[in-house]
Amino acid sequence: MISLLGAEPLxxxxxxxxxxxxxxxxxxxxVQLTVLAVAIGFAIxxxxxxxxxxxxxxxxxxxxxxxxxxTIPSLAxxxxxxxxxxxxxxxxxIGLVGYTLLILIRNTVAGLDAVPADAKEAALGMxxxxxxxxxxxxxxxxxxxxxxxxxxxTVTTVGLVTVTALIGKGGEGYFILLGLQQFFSTATxxxxxxxxALAVAxxxxxxxxxxxxxxxxxxxxxxxxx
Amino acid sequence: MISLKHVSKRxxxxxxxxxxxLSMDIAEGETVVLVGPSGCGKTTTMRMINRLIEPTSGxxxxxxxxxxxxxxxxxxxxxxxxxxSIGLLPHRTVAQNIATVPNLIGWEEVRVRARVxxxxxxxxxxxxxxxxxxxELSGGQRQRVGVARALxxxxxxxxxxxxxxxxxPIVRARLQDQFLDIQRRLRKTIVFVTHxxxxxxxxxxxxxxxxxxxxxxxxxxxxxxxxKPANDFVKEFVGAERGLKRLALIxxxxxxxERGPVVSRTAxxxxxxxxxxxxxxxxxxxxxxxRLLGWVDLQMLEGRQHVSxxxxxxxxxxxxxxxxxxxxxxxxxxxRTQVAVVAGEGEQYVGILSLEHITKEILS
Numbered sequence: 001m002i003s004l005l006g007a008e009p010l011x012x013x014x015x016x017x018x019x020x021x022x023x024x025x026x027x028x029x030x031v032q033l034t035v036l037a038v039a040i041g042f043a044i045x046x047x048x049x050x051x052x053x054x055x056x057x058x059x060x061x062x063x064x065x066x067x068x069x070x071t072i073p074s075l076a077x078x079x080x081x082x083x084x085x086x087x088x089x090x091x092x093x094i095g096l097v098g099y100t101l102l103i104l105i106r107n108t109v110a111g112l113d114a115v116p117a118d119a120k121e122a123a124l125g126m127x128x129x130x131x132x133x134x135x136x137x138x139x140x141x142x143x144x145x146x147x148x149x150x151x152x153x154t155v156t157t158v159g160l161v162t163v164t165a166l167i168g169k170g171g172e173g174y175f176i177l178l179g180l181q182q183f184f185s186t187a188t189x190x191x192x193x194x195x196x197a198l199a200v201a202x203x204x205x206x207x208x209x210x211x212x213x214x215x216x217x218x219x220x221x222x223x224x225x226x
Numbered sequence: 227m228i229s230l231k232h233v234s235k236r237x238x239x240x241x242x243x244x245x246x247x248l249s250m251d252i253a254e255g256e257t258v259v260l261v262g263p264s265g266c267g268k269t270t271t272m273r274m275i276n277r278l279i280e281p282t283s284g285x286x287x288x289x290x291x292x293x294x295x296x297x298x299x300x301x302x303x304x305x306x307x308x309x310x311s312i313g314l315l316p317h318r319t320v321a322q323n324i325a326t327v328p329n330l331i332g333w334e335e336v337r338v339r340a341r342v343x344x345x346x347x348x349x350x351x352x353x354x355x356x357x358x359x360x361x362e363l364s365g366g367q368r369q370r371v372g373v374a375r376a377l378x379x380x381x382x383x384x385x386x387x388x389x390x391x392x393x394x395p396i397v398r399a400r401l402q403d404q405f406l407d408i409q410r411r412l413r414k415t416i417v418f419v420t421h422x423x424x425x426x427x428x429x430x431x432x433x434x435x436x437x438x439x440x441x442x443x444x445x446x447x448x449x450x451x452x453x454k455p456a457n458d459f460v461k462e463f464v465g466a467e468r469g470l471k472r473l474a475l476i477x478x479x480x481x482x483x484e485r486g487p488v489v490s491r492t493a494x495x496x497x498x499x500x501x502x503x504x505x506x507x508x509x510x511x512x513x514x515x516x517r518l519l520g521w522v523d524l525q526m527l528e529g530r531q532h533v534s535x536x537x538x539x540x541x542x543x544x545x546x547x548x549x550x551x552x553x554x555x556x557x558x559x560x561x562r563t564q565v566a567v568v569a570g571e572g573e574q575y576v577g578i579l580s581l582e583h584i585t586k587e588i589l590s
Binding site for chain 2: 116118119120121122123124125126127128129132137140141214215216217
């Protein structure tokens, strides 16, 4: 490959400019696949995490199953799913969602565990119902740790989406695969760079969102000056 | 107001009862302090009243209604609740924390805001603090927010579990005084838990001293517990300086004063000497139209025809009818005349208190 890259320039800018529309469309696909996967993953893991937090005995089996999903090699998983769901978004999402669960469940449970016991006791003593306690006290206070989990899951998913290029999806992964198949480094570099950039951008956006949602978590000092 | 009848609590996996066959009545507007060593079930008892813990047997009623027949959530909203660690919600501002129960029971925003302002004033919380988060407050401020929050919906009953334990002694004393002052006006029915007998003596109308296993050893006003401890356990728990602690609870007005030697500044020295003689003392109080001027002794009157020729010495300190006997005692031991002078309004002379008199009165 080294010799091949020697004959070919590392990046052909001309090709990049000619394919801007396609690159943009794949970027949107990448975002869509990621957002959908993390959103579904969150929707599944939240109730499981709340249940596992309240019923400690459920924690081990829940994380065991999620952990099992997490260890299946992604390539193998997508291929195994093909006979059932074909070359569809569903196939891609089943895999992607599966990989978010362990991270999301673990972090959500850890966040709920870290809610100060005195705040919960006081809230119950003042007449919060269990449901109000969950939505108005426990989840808001667990938010920084939950969002930390969402950030890791998102970054991981952005990376995994590229693998779905094998089943005809892939977002920027499409270009990575294209470059590899055709010994064309420009496409691979474009795909990899944008994929990394997307991961970094998503992480920053989520960090910003978490700070905006949890003004109380900032230190007293920062607030005093801000 | 609150009535516990044969209440017992046995926790699962525990081999002994936390509370055993406990019965007590708490009157409306009364502050009852549950005090005892750790493991005596005082907190368990308190938490059964708002059903954070369910009794194993027995019955508890508040305002004539069985708590077990009520929705625990609604029951709790009707009672103020303060815990040692306060448990302010870290993600809510001070104002939002105070407004917790009014918001839960659906007060209108305007009314909530007015009430928060009122409570901030009552508890001496700066308006500027209301928009801060709990992590930005001092320990004393947090305790006061905790009390304000418990009072927010004006509940008739307050449950307070070591509410002032997390601050240093100076701040604690100030919070206690402030709370006593508020309670004097509001007359809530209060169940107050502490392990500190001095706090119990200070805050209580009645004290219930609990022993391990949730058994009441004595349930009586603080003064009676100090004067007549029911048994050795109570005696030991109340600890040293029982007499002094008791003196702190009795007011000068409660025991009456002695008249003591007293003359007008316009009197002849001869009259002053007669006064001293009749009380077996070598000094007399001097008054001007009833107002306290000071005292003169035999030596100062020597060779003088009139009392007015001598300059009376000032009393180092005087006490009033509202002072405690402990303060009077302090006045006695630090004054040259060995008595405490009692003055009324406008420094009007009322009488004196001697050590003998105090001893005689409190032993009776």
